[in-house]
Amino acid sequence: MTFLTLTGIQKQFGTTYAVHDFNLSAEKGEFVSFLGPSGCGKTTTLRMIAGFEQPTAGTISVGGTDITHRPPNRRNIGMVFQSYALFPNMTVADNIGFGLRVRKKPKDQIRKRVDELLGLINLPDKGGRYPYQLSGGQQQRVALARALAVEPEVLLLDEPLSALDAKIRVALRKEIRAIQRQLGITTVYVTHDQEEALSLSDRVVVMSEGRIEQIGAPPEIYNFPATPFVASFVGTLNLLQATVVDGASARLSVNGQEIRGARAAAAAGQRVTVALRPEAIELGESGGTNLLRGTVEDVSFLGSIVRTRIKIGDAATLSFDQFNDPGLAASTIGELITVSFPPEATLVLEGVASVDATIEQAIAEG
Amino acid sequence: MTRAPEAIESIESIVDGSPAALQRKSRRGAGRLVWWVVFLIGFLYFFVPLVGTFAFSMRSQPLFSAYAVVVDDPQFLGTLFYSFLIGIITIVASSILIVPTAFWVRLRLPRLRPYVEFITLLPFVIPPIILVFGLLRSYSGDPFPLAGSDFGSNVLLVAAYVVLSFPYMYRAVDTGLRAIDVRSLTEASQSLGAGWFTLLVRVIFPNLRVSLLSGAFLTLAIVVGEYTIATFLARPAFGPYISLLGGNKAYEPAAVSLISFGLTWIAMGLLGLIGRQSRQKIQVAGAH
Numbered sequence: 001m002t003f004l005t006l007t008g009i010q011k012q013f014g015t016t017y018a019v020h021d022f023n024l025s026a027e028k029g030e031f032v033s034f035l036g037p038s039g040c041g042k043t044t045t046l047r048m049i050a051g052f053e054q055p056t057a058g059t060i061s062v063g064g065t066d067i068t069h070r071p072p073n074r075r076n077i078g079m080v081f082q083s084y085a086l087f088p089n090m091t092v093a094d095n096i097g098f099g100l101r102v103r104k105k106p107k108d109q110i111r112k113r114v115d116e117l118l119g120l121i122n123l124p125d126k127g128g129r130y131p132y133q134l135s136g137g138q139q140q141r142v143a144l145a146r147a148l149a150v151e152p153e154v155l156l157l158d159e160p161l162s163a164l165d166a167k168i169r170v171a172l173r174k175e176i177r178a179i180q181r182q183l184g185i186t187t188v189y190v191t192h193d194q195e196e197a198l199s200l201s202d203r204v205v206v207m208s209e210g211r212i213e214q215i216g217a218p219p220e221i222y223n224f225p226a227t228p229f230v231a232s233f234v235g236t237l238n239l240l241q242a243t244v245v246d247g248a249s250a251r252l253s254v255n256g257q258e259i260r261g262a263r264a265a266a267a268a269g270q271r272v273t274v275a276l277r278p279e280a281i282e283l284g285e286s287g288g289t290n291l292l293r294g295t296v297e298d299v300s301f302l303g304s305i306v307r308t309r310i311k312i313g314d315a316a317t318l319s320f321d322q323f324n325d326p327g328l329a330a331s332t333i334g335e336l337i338t339v340s341f342p343p344e345a346t347l348v349l350e351g352v353a354s355v356d357a358t359i360e361q362a363i364a365e366g
Numbered sequence: 367m368t369r370a371p372e373a374i375e376s377i378e379s380i381v382d383g384s385p386a387a388l389q390r391k392s393r394r395g396a397g398r399l400v401w402w403v404v405f406l407i408g409f410l411y412f413f414v415p416l417v418g419t420f421a422f423s424m425r426s427q428p429l430f431s432a433y434a435v436v437v438d439d440p441q442f443l444g445t446l447f448y449s450f451l452i453g454i455i456t457i458v459a460s461s462i463l464i465v466p467t468a469f470w471v472r473l474r475l476p477r478l479r480p481y482v483e484f485i486t487l488l489p490f491v492i493p494p495i496i497l498v499f500g501l502l503r504s505y506s507g508d509p510f511p512l513a514g515s516d517f518g519s520n521v522l523l524v525a526a527y528v529v530l531s532f533p534y535m536y537r538a539v540d541t542g543l544r545a546i547d548v549r550s551l552t553e554a555s556q557s558l559g560a561g562w563f564t565l566l567v568r569v570i571f572p573n574l575r576v577s578l579l580s581g582a583f584l585t586l587a588i589v590v591g592e593y594t595i596a597t598f599l600a601r602p603a604f605g606p607y608i609s610l611l612g613g614n615k616a617y618e619p620a621a622v623s624l625i626s627f628g629l630t631w632i633a634m635g636l637l638g639l640i641g642r643q644s645r646q647k648i649q650v651a652g653a654h
Binding site for chain 1: 573
């Protein structure tokens, strides 16, 4: 059953559109992430759900009730901020109990609920501390508990892990997901980190320039990007310029070397872009029927994988990954090698010029 | 970065003892001497009048009799109490006016900030005598004949002092607001169900405690010593009392001055004591 619905949401600042025709239906208990580069409108959309911004057009409803024009303090929507936003003058327990005190709940009930939440965030003995006495990760957990204390209908998280270091970020995102599952609360999570969005969410909404590019489950977004932007923004992607040799049989030419695409392409002679994930390519000829030969340009050791970049002809470069193995003989720079991949791994994207523009912009922003 | 050449210089002077290095060293010594001389002049500038005032007040015989006279004078305590009371009411009224204004300007109307700042600086431009004449002219007759009664005059006095407190209170509060993440704290409390009143009373005011205290202290110091407005409104305040005393007695005004200095220092000490803990708390939390 649809619980959180955004219909035709628009937000205009002067003459520029921050958000354009945004439609989303989230189920009860679903974890939805808004993913995109900065300035793509994801935070503005979140702030409209929270009530801190008013949409120029469109409606927002929670549980069937239209809340578009309700002030933020009457929406019952919890929010966790990037900057934690804990009240510096209150202890951890007072912070968590703030929403309940505002609702004039009995004292013993507040104390019970605060203890319960302190247990939930694994900080049972920190109730008497002040925010400044806690680490960043602990402060964000308190902020999460504070948002959950009032049992909100929807939980919003605005890049909650951005200010934390890498290890804590991974640990805390697991914790957030576990708590969210346990409580079954409908959650919207804003992030520019694709790994975070893919690992946490039931569904990901990829946004660019105020518009939704694609909505889908993480594997769908990663494996079947609907637009060139999604393909470039989610994951590392090889983009090869190719010419269509025969559209019906999806035969393409990359710098004179012929490959086959997964599905029928445009008319013969047309320029297209072929997108390929590094992990779909294998060294040698055993990876699939498509073969490409090139000169090794760079070999980077990334811990569990080794990424090799080869140059095909004059212009095209292609990166591929191999699992690190002590016995692995890495390619040497300048070596001429063959790589292979199946036709299903290729994704033919049309509109070469716009692809470049979108990707360049995404790289510049993200 | 700028320290690096200095460090190299001092190492040079130790290692080579060259005339150039020694010259640099002596120049630095001279610089330090100038600094001490300036400090001493400053110290004497503030301290000598106090010592002089104290010495003068001790000329009355027996010793400390001027102080005894002052403390025994019921008017001294009466006027001092009145001025402190008016000062506290002023601080409360000023806080109620300034905190929401500064908060709203910072949160929603940042473009108005220069204009609001200008308005708060007006008391420095308009002399109190002009202010009090304006008040008397406006509120002596209908429709608001406030100056005719004691209560009305007290209201006018507090109103005038609130205006005088603007520069100190607004600046202090605005600096305090800059130190906390006003927008996030506002949104956090709103998302938890708080309205504007709860937000101001439970979140904004408590986090501005230190700033409010410093603004309040300055306001109190000004109100307790204020003469012009209190005199023209015929209020039994401490400023006119000192003036009256100065016209009639020799040693007692000096004693009163020193007592009010003492009270000022006590107030400052209290401020430092209360402020130290919460300042640390707010700064660390505000720094993320």
